[in-house]
Amino acid sequence: MIRVENLDVTFGEKQQRNHVVRGVSFEVARGETLGIVGESGCGKSTVLRSLAGLEGTWTGSISFNGKPVGKNRSREELKLAQMVFQDPYGSLHPRHRIGRALAEPVRSMGQGDGWSKVAEALLQVGLPAEFVDRFPHELSGGQRQRVAIARALILSPPILLLDEPTSALDVSIQAEVLNLLADKREELGLTCVLVSHDLAVIGHMCDRILVMNDGMFVDELTRDEMRLGITHADYSRELIEASFI
C-alpha cells in the first residue's frame, strides 16, 4: 500500500545544513499498522510529514497503492492519505465551529457543502451531534482529538498517518483514543503509520515496528518480539530497556 524508497530529507543550506532523514526505505502492506519509534529529533515525524506531503524538500520515491506521488499532490493523491496531528489544541482552527471544521475537507475538495456528512462523522467517533455548534475551546483534549480523527476520516482515505496522536493527552484519555483508532482501523480496513516515542502505545497498536535513530532505521521488530523484548540492535535494546524501567 505504501512503498518508500531512499527517502532523504535535508533542511537548511551550507553551514546550517541538517540531514534529518538519511535514505530510509520501507513498505507497509494493506491493512497493516506500522509503528516508527525513536527519541525526539530522530526524524520520525519528518518521515511522516513527507509521506503526508507537508515537506517539500525530500528526495527519493514515495508511492501509494502502486502509484508514485510527488511533492505537490493533486486532490486525488491527497485523498489517499490523511493525518492526525499530535496537538489537538493546535490542529483545529480556533474560530471554526466543530461542524465547520468537519465540513471544510469536503468543501475544499469541491464535493458539495459537506454538512450532510457532519453528524454521521461525529457519531462515528463517539461524540454527540450537538457538538457541531461548539468551538474547539469548549471541548476537552480527548474530544478535540476525536474531532481531529473524524476530520481525517471524513474523506474516507485508505491510509491514516498518526503523529503521536496521544502524547498531548491525559493518560486516562490515551487508551480511549487508541481504542477508537483501533476500532476505526478494523472497521474501515485502514493502513496506518503511527509515529511515537511511547513504546506502550506502539506495542498496543502496531503489527510491525521500525526503530529509528539519527535519521536511519536501525532495527525492525514484530509486535511479539517487542513484547518479549527481543531486539537485533544495541540501540533498540537500550531504548526498550530505558522505557520499561
Place this chain on the structure above:
Amino acid sequence: MTDTLRDFHPAQPPGLATRILSSSARVWHKLADEPLGMIGFAILALLVLVAIFAPLIAPFDPARQMLSNALQPPSFAHFAGTDEFGRDIFSRLIYGTRITIQTVLSVSVIVGPIGLIIGVVAGFFGGRTDAILMRATDIVLSFPSLILALAFAAALGAGLGTAIIAISLTAWPPIARLARAEALVVRNADYVAAARLYGASPLRILFLYIAPMCIPSVIVRLTLNMAGIILTAASLGFLGLGAQPPLPEWGAMIASGRKFMLDYWWVAVMPGIAILLTSLAFNIAGDTLRDLLDPRHARS
C-alpha cells in the same frame, strides 16, 4: 448504529444572525467587567448619536453668523460661547462630530482591508512576494505621516476628501506589518497543515483560515489608530489643508481661535476639549478591545 443515524437530523450550518447574536452576547458579558472600557465605548456611542442627530440637538445653525453676538463667553444661551463671527461654538462642535466620525470611519474602512490584505499575503506567501510588499511598506513607513499627508493634501488640493485620502495613504503600513507578523505565526499552525492536506486552495487558506486569525488584532490596532487619525485630521485642518470653511472641523476651529486665544480662550479651548475627549475615548476603547479580543493580553 444505523437506527440512531436514521433518527438523526443532519447538522445545519448556523445562520448568520445566530452567530452574530451569540458572539456579541459573549463580548457584552466580558465588557461588563471593564468599567473604564464601558466609559470609553459610552462616549463613542454618544458621539455617534450626536453625529446622527446633529440637526435635532444643535440649538443653532452652525453656519449662522451674528456679528452683533461675536466672541460671547460661555453662557446659558451659548453653552460654549460664540466665535469671531458670532456663530454658536456648541452647535459647531456638534456638527463637527459628523466630520470627525466621517473622517475616522472612512480612513479605517480604507486602511483596514488594505493593510490586512497586504500583510496577510506577504506573511503567507513569503519569499519574494514578502520582500517586495514589505520594502514598499518600509518606504511608506519611513515618511513622517503628517508631512506626507501635508504633501498629498497640498498636491491634490485642500479639502476633507483629500485629507481622508492623504491620511489613508500613510496609515496602512503599521496595519500591514501587524497582519504579516500574525500571518507568519498562523501559517505554521497544524490546522493550516491539515487544511493543506485536505486540499484547501492557497486562497481558501489565506482568507478563511489565516485572515480571520489576524482580524482581531487589526481591529484593535485600528481603534487605537483612530485617536491618531483624529489628531492628524485636526492638524491638517489647523494648517488649512483639511476641511474648508465654513465646515465646522475641530482643528480648523482651533486654528481660527488661536488669534484670540489670550482674550477669548473658549474659541480655541472648546474644540480642543472635544478633540481630547474623543481621542481619549478611542484610546480607552482600543485598549479594552485588546483585552477582550486578544487572549495574550488577558488580565490576571
